[in-house]
Every structure is written in structure tokens, then in C-alpha cells.
Amino acid sequence: MTYVFPFSIAKSLRKLQCLEIIDCEVLKKIVEEEEGAETIVNSIFPQVTELVLKKLPKLTIFYPRIHALEFPMLKRLVIEYCENLTSRYLGLQDDNKKGALPISESKFLCLENKINHNLEEFRLHDGVRNIRWQSQYKVLTITLDRANIPLGLLQRFQSVKRLRLFECEYKEIKSVSNLPNLEDLCVKDCRKLMSLMPSSASFQNLKVLDIWGVNGLVALTTPSMARSLV
The missing domain is CATH 3.80.10 (Leucine-rich repeat, LRR (right-handed beta-alpha superhelix))
Structure with a gap:
């Protein structure tokens, strides 16, 4: 059938x-x-x-x-x-x-x-990426993403406060600048990542930045973006 x-x-x-x-x-x-x-x-x-x-x-x-x-x-x-x-x-x-x-x-x-x-929980696993959204805690977790992070995807999670990126193959994650409410960013074992945040990004609400196992990272941030964290 x-x-x-x-x-x-x-x-x-x-x-x-x-x-x-x-x-x-x-x-x-x-x-x-x-x-x-x-x-x-x-x-x-x-x-x-x-x-x-x-x-x-x-x-x-x-x-x-x-x-x-x-x-x-x-x-x-x-x-x-x-x-x-x-x-x-x-x-x-x-x-x-x-x-x-x-x-x-x-x-x-x-x-x-x-x-x-209205959406309280969203789970997606399609063989390319594993995504989970928990509205109660405003947590978005993306794991094992072998594709480029879709800009449109993050734009749909503008209320996210905690973003988790684990074992993804991103070279850059410019899309995080579209998350004005972001308070907690955790990036682990994204070994191809070279650039964490664009120079134009402003994260006035960011309180926690946790970076682990990102061997290819050239620079954590720019002076202008660092000043926005003060």
C-alpha cells in the first residue's frame, strides 16, 4: 500500500x-x-x-x-x-x-x-543532520550535520536561548548572528570550523560561550564583536 x-x-x-x-x-x-x-x-x-x-x-x-x-x-x-x-x-x-x-x-x-x-518539540533525523528543538527550555541542538547549516533554518528559531552544535562539519556559522536572544552557545568537536562568528555579529545577550575540540579554528572572534560581549 x-x-x-x-x-x-x-x-x-x-x-x-x-x-x-x-x-x-x-x-x-x-x-x-x-x-x-x-x-x-x-x-x-x-x-x-x-x-x-x-x-x-x-x-x-x-x-x-x-x-x-x-x-x-x-x-x-x-x-x-x-x-x-x-x-x-x-x-x-x-x-x-x-x-x-x-x-x-x-x-x-x-x-x-x-x-x-505553538511547536513545543521538533525532532528531525534524516541521515544528514540531527536536529532537536525544545521550546520549554528554548534549546536548539544540531548534531552530525554534514551539510552547510541552512540560514533559513536558524531564522525560524529566533527565540532560541541555548544553541548546541555537536560534531558538525561547518567551516563557519555566520547564521548565529540571526539569533538575537542567544544566551548560551556550545560548539563541540566541529573540527572543520575555521570561523566562529562574523565581524558584524552582535551578541549582547550572550552569557556562556563553550568551545571544545575545534582544531581548525583560526580566530575565536574579532575585536568589535568581543566589545559587544562586555
């Missing part, structure tokens, strides 16, 4: 609150389109607060006629080992990379409208 619901059933599940789909190797989509169905639908499951998708290697899209799906009540989002879904349809792919989808087609979920508001 390559889908979970036909559209006629999915649109009737207006009170569904938790949707978990785990370990389905042949699943390609969540909702199957039907003849005569609406072209664009933004809220098939308007009451869903928890969405968990795990071990769905062939899943590529939620519903073929939707390019940006809304879950207005979503509080917990977990996506693990859905290799064909995450980078392209969560808006985590670098738009400058070959093969990136146009904006109109590239977003499966409007995360930028959720992470800073």
Missing part, C-alpha cells in the same frame, strides 16, 4: 489529534488524490497536535496537490529516516544547491510559522 488515506476519508477526519506512521517501506504519500478533489487544501487535519513520521524511506509528499500544508494546532513534530521527504519538503535544502525545488514546490510544512509559536 503506497498511501494511508484516500482524500475523501482524510478530509472527514476533522477531529484527528495524533497521527503516527512508522516503519512502512513502500509508503509514498499520506493522502492519495482522487478525481474531483480540491486543487489546494491547507488543513486536511486541522486538530492534529502531534505528527510522527519514522522509517518511511519512499515517502516523498503528504498530498500531491499541496505544496504548503498547515497544521494550525501542531505541538510536536518528529520526522526520522524519511530521506526523500525532509530536505526537499521541509524547506531545509540549500536553495543554491543543484536540485533545489522552487519555493512554490519545496515546502511540505510551513515550519517558519510554527517553531516560534
